[in-house]
Amino acid sequence: MANTFYNEILIDHNQNPYHKHELPDANMTLAGVNPSCGDEINLQLKVEDGVIRDGAFEGDGCAISQASADIMLDLIVGKPVEEAIRLSGLFLKMIRGECSAEELDELEEAGALEDISHMPARVKCAVLGWHTMKEMLKKK
Amino acid sequence: MNQYRQDFPLLRNADFVYLDNAATSQRPDAVIEAEKHFYERLNANPLRGFYDLAQNATESYEQAREKTRAFLNAKSAREIVFTRNTTESINLVAYSWALERLTDRDEILITISEHHSNILPWQMAARKTGAKLSYLFCEPDGSYPEERVRAAVTDRVKLAAIGQVSNVTGRLGPVALITELVHQNGGVVLVDAAQSAPHGPVDVQALDVDFLALSGHKMLAPMGIGVLYGKERLLEEMSPFLTGGEMIDSVRLYDATYAELPHKFEAGTVNAGAAAGLGAAIDYLQDVGFARIREIEDRLTSRALSGMQALPGVHVIGSDRAEEHNGILAFTVDNVHPHDISAILNDDRVCIRAGHHCAQPLHKHLGIRSSARASFYFYNTEEDVDRFLESVAGIRRRMGLG
Incomplete structure (x- = not known):
């Protein structure tokens, strides 16, 4: 049987999430909730001089939400805040199925979640971390 | 073969297995x-x-x-x-x-x-x-x-x-x-x-x-x-x-x-x-009669429950006796989120519910975040149960858990 979207990248990030831990020196924290299932993510970032120096998340969720958050942190740690916000916009665009090939390249491993655009029921899982990140950075 | 299945247009030629009857049933002609x-x-x-x-x-x-x-x-x-x-x-x-x-x-x-x-x-x-x-x-x-x-x-x-x-x-x-x-x-x-x-x-x-x-x-x-x-x-x-x-x-x-x-x-x-x-x-x-409905549902539930009890890492919520489940089997799979259980079953064309089933306080009381749920009705068949069990048996492997 086809098992198209549980690809290796997703399985790997779900099983061995590099960024799933507490971040004691974080200076920004925001909890995001997926309203359709009650899953929660607690995102923590350490931001200095407008650059995301480190990031981590905690919480429970499905493979898609967990892997998506982990991939996101891989991508945004070390980048300026503005760039992270721009990438979250690109990610949401990809989920809507509107990304160009060049834009997809910019998202690196997050491109592995492209197929979610065909699964409306899982969109909220995939965007949970990204949405939380964007909310948090924009509030600042 | 189940004699009632032919009365349900959505099930007549379906290649999927419908096991979300506790959410809503199918409708006969x-x-x-x-x-x-x-x-x-x-x-x-x-x-x-x-x-x-x-x-x-x-x-x-x-x-x-x-x-x-x-x-x-x-x-x-x-x-x-x-x-x-x-x-x-x-x-x-x-x-x-x-x-x-x-x-x-x-x-x-x-x-x-x-x-x-x-x-x-x-x-x-x-x-x-x-x-x-x-x-x-x-x-x-x-x-x-x-x-x-x-x-x-x-x-x-x-x-x-x-x-x-x-x-x-x-x-x-x-x-x-x-x-x-x-x-x-x-x-x-x-x-x-x-x-x-x-x-x-x-x-x-x-x-x-x-x-x-x-x-x-x-x-x-x-x-x-x-x-x-x-x-x-x-x-x-x-x-x-x-x-x-x-x-x-x-x-x-x-x-x-x-x-x-x-x-x-x-x-x-x-x-x-x-x-x-x-x-x-x-x-x-x-016309079908509740005695007959009960008999079919208990048989299917019993087959599903004993199949699930034999699968490592699969846990059914509630009684270990089929007749106390009234056709409803909510379950968890170790280290696999219910969303993923449902998505994998969907890949095998098996429709079940995943989440808190509009019963968040109960899940919290039982110490479970959320669960997957299969629920039967009298138009389901033993073949439906077997396809469900086969799919559940493959979940942990497909999630890279051996």
Whole structure:
């Protein structure tokens, strides 16, 4: 049987999430909730001089939400805040199925979640971390 | 081969397995035809016109009410109010009965295994009246020990709202004992029969409950038609829930007198097409017979349960006895989120529910974040169960867990 979207990248990030831990020196924290299932993510970032120096998340969720958050942190740690916000916009665009090939390249491993655009029921899982990140950075 | 399957257009040529019957059932030709017949042959606004067509529409609608009365063994059709669904039925009681009668000296008792639709209306009523909302907590297997029930029903409990069958554990709620105890103190009892009425006979006189709510769509009828049974004396004393068209006797500039029961509670144009479908659904269920329905469901549940018990890392919520599940098997798989369970089963064309099933407090009480749920109806087959089991057996491997 086809098992198209549980690809290796997703399985790997779900099983061995590099960024799933507490971040004691974080200076920004925001909890995001997926309203359709009650899953929660607690995102923590350490931001200095407008650059995301480190990031981590905690919480429970499905493979898609967990892997998506982990991939996101891989991508945004070390980048300026503005760039992270721009990438979250690109990610949401990809989920809507509107990304160009060049834009997809910019998202690196997050491109592995492209197929979610065909699964409306899982969109909220995939965007949970990204949405939380964007909310948090924009509030600042 | 299951002889009933051919009656369901969506299942006839389906390559998928439908095991989300606790969320909504499928509908047989007879039900779809009855609704179509209403709109093709009888359509006019019921209860209003004086021409023949409108009379026929009214007759069709009232026939459905009479069938529902007989189905629930109510004393009178005046005790059968059509609503949209169980949720609306319970809200009707919360707004029209509870808000006008409860005070801060009273208690509302519900169980921890209630569906959100039998929790939120009571949170609202408690907030607005000052009454205390109290919970009866179940054992890890979903059962309610008699002593705990007795202790929970204090003489302050003026209203108890209890599910007859849990939509997570499948277990029977302590309806009979609570009804007896609450009545001794002069309180009233509402039963949520959404998960029980599709699968077995419900006799409101034998239960002696004051209110009972159910949804048509879980028992083969169209979506958008539900039922509230209420004892006539109570319904008479209650104010209308919604006000407006066709629930009046006469309207003056600043007040009105209301229509007789049950029309007092059916403001606005009713869902007569779906009511005709509900009548046909009741006929269909009675043709099959609840004894036969029970026999099929128990056989399927037993096959599924023993198959799941043999799978490593798979845990069924509730009793380890199939007959205590009433066709509902909620489960978890170690280290796999229920969303992922459902997605993998969907890949194998097996439809199940994943999440909290509108029972977040119960999941929290049982120490589970969320679960997956397979639920059976009499048109399911042993082949359906086997395809489900085969798919569940592959979950851990496909999630890279060996």
